[in-house]
Amino acid sequence: MSRAHTDREYEAELRKLREQVVLMGSKVEEMIASSMRALTLRDDALADKVIQLDHEVNRLEMETDELCLRILARRQPVASDLRFIAITLKLVTDLERMGDCTVNICERVLELNREPPLTETFVVLPAMADAAQAMVKDALDALVTGNIQRAEELIIDRDRVVDAYYAQIFRELLTYMMENPRNIFRATRLQSIAKYLERIGDHATNLAEMIVFMKKGKDVRHPFSRAISKTP
Amino acid sequence: MSESIDKTAIKLDVVKLRAWFGAFEVLRGISLSVLARRVTAVIGPSGCGKSTFVRCLNRLHELSPRAGVTGQVLLDGSDIYAAGLDPARVRRRIGMVFQKPNPFPHMSIHDNVLAGTRMNGIAVPDRDQLVERALRQVGLWDEVKDELDRPGHHLSGGQQQRLCLARALALEPEVILMDEPCSSLDPVATAKVEELIRELGERYTILIVTHNMQQAARVSDLTAFFYLGEVVEYDATDVIFTKPNDARTEDYITGRFG
Numbered sequence: 400m401s402r403a404h405t406d407r408e409y410e411a412e413l414r415k416l417r418e419q420v421v422l423m424g425s426k427v428e429e430m431i432a433s434s435m436r437a438l439t440l441r442d443d444a445l446a447d448k449v450i451q452l453d454h455e456v457n458r459l460e461m462e463t464d465e466l467c468l469r470i471l472a473r474r475q476p477v478a479s480d481l482r483f484i485a486i487t488l489k490l491v492t493d494l495e496r497m498g499d500c501t502v503n504i505c506e507r508v509l510e511l512n513r514e515p516p517l518t519e520t521f522v523v524l525p526a527m528a529d530a531a532q533a534m535v536k537d538a539l540d541a542l543v544t545g546n547i548q549r550a551e552e553l554i555i556d557r558d559r560v561v562d563a564y565y566a567q568i569f570r571e572l573l574t575y576m577m578e579n580p581r582n583i584f585r586a587t588r589l590q591s592i593a594k595y596l597e598r599i600g601d602h603a604t605n606l607a608e609m610i611v612f613m614k615k616g617k618d619v620r621h622p623f624s625r626a627i628s629k630t631p
Numbered sequence: 632m633s634e635s636i637d638k639t640a641i642k643l644d645v646v647k648l649r650a651w652f653g654a655f656e657v658l659r660g661i662s663l664s665v666l667a668r669r670v671t672a673v674i675g676p677s678g679c680g681k682s683t684f685v686r687c688l689n690r691l692h693e694l695s696p697r698a699g700v701t702g703q704v705l706l707d708g709s710d711i712y713a714a715g716l717d718p719a720r721v722r723r724r725i726g727m728v729f730q731k732p733n734p735f736p737h738m739s740i741h742d743n744v745l746a747g748t749r750m751n752g753i754a755v756p757d758r759d760q761l762v763e764r765a766l767r768q769v770g771l772w773d774e775v776k777d778e779l780d781r782p783g784h785h786l787s788g789g790q791q792q793r794l795c796l797a798r799a800l801a802l803e804p805e806v807i808l809m810d811e812p813c814s815s816l817d818p819v820a821t822a823k824v825e826e827l828i829r830e831l832g833e834r835y836t837i838l839i840v841t842h843n844m845q846q847a848a849r850v851s852d853l854t855a856f857f858y859l860g861e862v863v864e865y866d867a868t869d870v871i872f873t874k875p876n877d878a879r880t881e882d883y884i885t886g887r888f889g
Contacts, residue, residue: 402887477872477884616874
């Protein structure tokens with residue numbers, strides 16, 4: 400999408416759509432970071448703030464969907480424009496779910512803040528969150544810059560890193576729980592948080608897959624499913 | 632052309648077709664295989680040569696003043712430009728429908744349908760049957776069966792265009808060329824003609840020139856994008872409108888052309 404449309408109003412609508420997705424992504428990034436600060440600083444107010452911020456993400460999702468429908472109805476987009484609109488309808492769903500994940504994290508944080516800390520895992524969780532947050536940022540950078548290579552790295556390599564963090568945290572928390580049943584309540588909360596972060600990584604992978612599709616016109620999802628069977 | 636096109640059923644094979652108006656070269660070496668029983672759309676900006684292209688396919692272009700043509704147009708393998716071949720014979724096999732409906736004004740609907748057969752001196756054993764069949768094919772029979780003796784120009788624009796199509800079909804052509812067939816029709820009449828194109832596309836080879844890209848996307852199986860007298864891209868319509876390979880096609884269909 401290097402050249403501008405002859406119709407400047409249409410061009411402006413597409414630009415607005417792109418800006419809206421990026422804005423939504425930056426809100427989600429902020430929510431991930433804040434949820435981790437709320438966890439490590441045991442900050443109830445910050446956790447509440449993240450929960451409130453989710454309303455903005457939800458609103459942006461609805462506004463973006465509406466704009467997509469309006470462009471589809473009025474402009475009949477084709478080729479790269481069509482692919483952009485089609486993926487945007489899906490991108491916002493993934494971004495909205497990421498927002499929900501951070502809300503769930505903050506709900507667990509509020510529960511944990513009522514308990515004494517279970518210290519060591521706090522180091523690994525924020526590291527995992529950083530990795531997940533960087534995935535969201537890089538996916539949206541790829542959307543803006545069209546750097547496919549970056550998006551393709553996300554799909555395989557970077558998601559594995561997040562998955563590996565999850566496995567590590569899960570193992571650690573198991574040992575805490577086996578050591579002392581009193582740890583179970585807190586450990587399961589922490590395990591949930593790790594799971595939400597792992598989900599965020601999966602959603603970011605979806606973003607990257609859609610961005611590759613938008614640029615290349617090639618569906619890179621589910622390579623194994625594709626190999627197994629073709630619908631007649 | 633990508634592998635998504637089945638090349639085994641070529642009806643009309645255009646090879647290095649060049650056309651001129653005087654010194655101006657309108658078509659600069661077009662090679663394109665039109666597939667049998669498919670609807671092929673030709674799109675492109677004004678002046679890209681798409682109308683001249685279809686007019687070369689039934690030897691109409693040469694009737695224009697200072698017109699020139701070289702290259703081959705193979706209909707089932709035989710060149711329609713072969714020496715000694717009567718252009719009228721070519722036009723019987725390759726019919727055409729024009730931008731503005733052009734029924735013969737002082738002829739009845741009935742006679743309009745038969746006009747082509749009369750001009751070509753074709754003996755028709757049962758005229759009424761042929762008229763009914765052609766009008767049924769274009770979905771006009773029920774609308775006009777009680778006024779077959781009335782002049783054709785009393786019909787609405789959409790009905791007139793379908794009458795012209797019936798006139799072309801009465802000659803039992805193999806290929807039907809359409810040059811902007813809906814550009815003077817309202818949306819409802821356009822929808823009827825488009826539906827007809829899709830239906831006829833199952834039995835005839837149809838080539839349609841259109842300015843309306845959504846129309847090309849709706850009715851055609853294959854689309855060729857023409858620019859400055861050349862074929863920039865020719866592929867399955869699904870490919871052209873979702874993932875064209877050439878940046879010029881992309882720019883044109885998305886509305887990024889200067």
